Amino acid sequence: MGVDREGRGRRRGMRVGAYIGCGAVLLSGCASMPDNGDLRGVESTPRQDAQVRVYALPPREDARPSEIVLGFLEALTSDDPNYETARMYLAGKALSDWRPSDSTTVLAEGPSALVEPSGTRENDGDFLYRLTGREVARVDAQHAYEPADETYNETVHLTQVKDSKGTKQWRIDRLPPGVVMGKSDFQRTYVSVNKYYFTSFAQSGLLGTVADPVYVRREVDPVTQMVRALLKGPTRWLNPVARTSFPSGTALKKGVRSLTPDDKNKLVVPLNGKADHVGRGKCDEMAAQLLFTLQDLMPTGVDEVELQRSDGTQLCVLDEGGAESVASRGVGRPAEYEYFIDGEGRLVRMLGSGAGRDPERVPGALGTGDTQLRSAAVARDEDRAAGVSKDGSALYVGSLASGGSLGDPVVRSEGPTDKDRLTTPSWDGRGDLWVADRNPKKPRLLMLRDGAGEPVEAATPGLDGRIDAVRVAADGVRIALIVEKENKQALYIGRIERDSDSSGDPSVSIVALRSATPQLEEVKAMSWAGDSRLVVVGRESRGVQQMRYVQVDGSMPDGPQPASLTGVKEIAASEDERLPLVAHSEDGIVRLSSGSQWQKVVSEGSAPVYPG
Structure with missing residues (x-):
């Protein structure tokens, strides 16, 4: 679900509404499918407004096998609380054993049904339909969403059973597990x-x-x-x-x-x-x-x-x-400022509320310009910050208080070019600092406990590619990584597991990596934009660059997407959804507040960030 950048803030909406009739929301009996063996699509219901509740009709008397299959599939997309209407299409073990809460399979379009001639003996009371489609996601018994990209191929078997009048009626007695529906029905339901x-x-x-x-x-x-x-x-x-x-x-x-x-x-x-x-x-x-x-x-x-x-x-x-x-919850205290690197390589800040648009240099050594920076990360308490040198070879940590000196680098990279060195750093909610070294000879993901001391190299089992960007969530247990492989960049979410080795030294692993943008071929930039949401800049195969919100589970949230912006190089958002988006584009540093268009802040600047 999405929200405006301001206004309702962290509370996101549900709306409950009215019932309306066949042709809009009463599904079964509003369409048909012949029994001649032709392939037909079981069309997804056109997406309705969230205030509309959708109910299905039970099977009519003497309904043909095709009507039973179609009616059952459409009943799965209704708002029937316990699928009572869908169960009216079932008989035998299908009726007793079917558990719709076990899983929901989501197809790109509504499932197509094909009569299987070899399994069809209408005179003997036997019919078989094959359901096919392209599976794009599934929701398991824990309600967890997981993207997919595979072929859906299941069968539905029908038989004739006697009703209370002794008349034979077609019913489904074998069916796939759980529920299946098209993507548009899933988004509505x-x-x-x-x-x-x-x-x-x-x-x-x-x-x-x-x-x-x-x-x-x-x-x-x-x-x-x-x-x-x-x-x-x-x-x-x-x-x-x-x-x-x-x-x-x-x-x-x-x-x-x-x-x-x-x-x-x-x-x-x-x-x-x-x-x-x-x-x-x-x-x-x-x-x-x-x-x-x-x-x-x-x-x-x-x-x-x-x-x-x-x-x-x-x-x-x-x-x-x-x-x-x-x-x-989430970030805890709200961010006071948003930050970026100005044209002179200094860390500067603006009020995050949007009140006043003139940037000012941060107090301390990172704001003087004595050591020019190309990127920075500000701790969530906004008392200190980390900055990467202009050539990407050194990471510094300094106080955001007047008079503080910068000291020696806490991490160095020996990558052959500036693109093969340190990424923009990131602070988690525990006060630990993260950065990736892109040196082709020794790529690694590093963590500095409390932003100091000897860096701990995080184990990354299952990582296939080089890390190009790092953002750690405020919770300190999830990490977002842009990973490059064969000139393609994908966004992954990993679980941070911490432990100590036999000597008591800390150890960190990034495990269970999963894609958050399976539909994008290239992800250029990203930032956390809520407790379980990110904003990403990327493009689909043969598509143009776009900016969109994505969920950590790889799904697309409801609600409006950010206003379009061309030439985006970097993006910053806060996990506090009330704060504006900030971007580095071809126009410089720009900002997007709720209900408005992108507005230029300064022409010279790069690497915008919020605390984190």
């Missing part, structure tokens, strides 16, 4: 929402959090869906570096079917006995997870959460202010 869990480190005395994006059906009781998904714990990819404060086995109390905030925007969540004996501090952490998650789901969020024991007594109550005293 599902919405991406962040669940929130805790990381292993604290920020300013508060617990750190990490977003875990999942897809749920947008018009089918999304509040209850998200609470159940949160209680089940982090998705498999995130689980090794995230934790939940809910005791193992915690679920909604038996018999609870739906959760709805009251007219004061308070949500009561009855839990089973697994949480009966948690202390107040742990309960506050559980409630904070719920509040952060539900604020991401609803336009106005939930102002207060009450957790109840299995006997109905109150476990704890927490409001939004209380949640912010328990944990730091």
Whole structure:
């Protein structure tokens, strides 16, 4: 889901609306498919406004096999809460064993159905259809999204069964697992929402959090869906570096079917006995997870959460202010400034709020120009910064306070050219500094604990190519990398796993790399632009350069994309979505605030960054 750069800020919208009739939202019976063996596309429903709820019709009496197949596939795209209508098309083991929540397969277009002549004996009460298409993604039982690029090829078997009148009716008795639909139906039916869990480190005395994006059906009781998904714990990819404060086995109390905030925007969540004996501090952490998650789901969020024991007594109550005293969500404190390198190689800054457009040199040695810079990264507390020298060979760390000296480089690169040396550095939420050395003879990804000391080389198993850019998320457990291979650049998201070796020295690994831009052939620049969202500059195969938002799981978020901008060389965004985008383009340093067009800041400048 997307939001305006300002306004609603971190709360992202869900809208629930009205029902309308056949031809717009009542699917089954509004189309047909002949039984003559021709290949026909089962068309995706045209994308409706998010306020429209879509329902299907049950099978009509004496429906032909083609109508049963088409009606069932269209019923899968409806807002039927438990797929009751879709189940009316099933019989036998298909009816008893089908579990639509196990997976959702997303095809580029709606599935095509072809009668299999060898498997068709209409007079014997036997029909077989083959479903085909190009699979572009799947959503698993944990609601986690994963891009795909493969052929979908499954079969649906029909047989005749007697109805209550003793009349034979065609029904499906064997079918593929889960749900299948076209991409446009998926975008209409599902919405991406962040669940929130805790990381292993604290920020300013508060617990750190990490977003875990999942897809749920947008018009089918999304509040209850998200609470159940949160209680089940982090998705498999995130689980090794995230934790939940809910005791193992915690679920909604038996018999609870739906959760709805009251007219004061308070949500009561009855839990089973697994949480009966948690202390107040742990309960506050559980409630904070719920509040952060539900604020991401609803336009106005939930102002207060009450957790109840299995006997109905109150476990704890927490409001939004209380949640912010328990944990730091995303960036924690908002950025005060945005930064870039001016025409004289100095680090300069502007107010991030957009008030006042005149850049000023930062205090300290990085703002004097004595050592010219080509890129920089500012720590999230904005008390210090790291800068890469003009030729890319040296990384310095300095205080953003007047009078501080720069000192010796903390990292050096011996790459043969300036393009083979150090990338723009990046600070994580723990205060650690990251940079990649692109030296072809010794490419490496380095981390400096607290921005100082001996660099730790991060292990990168599974990395195939050279790192061209590094951005670490505020949570400190996810890292975005632009990786170049054979003159193509792709964006990957990796999981940061930290440990110590036998001598007690820190060790770091970047594991489980996954593509965030499978549809792009070239990614030129990127930046984190939310708790689970990035802004990227790139192009598709044979396409032109474009700027777009992408999710860390490789999906495309709902909502508006950034206004177009030509000649973009670098891009900067904040994980606080209210702050403007800043870019280095052919016009110099430009800025995009909510509801406006790109505006020039200065003609001379490069390497824009927010803290991080």
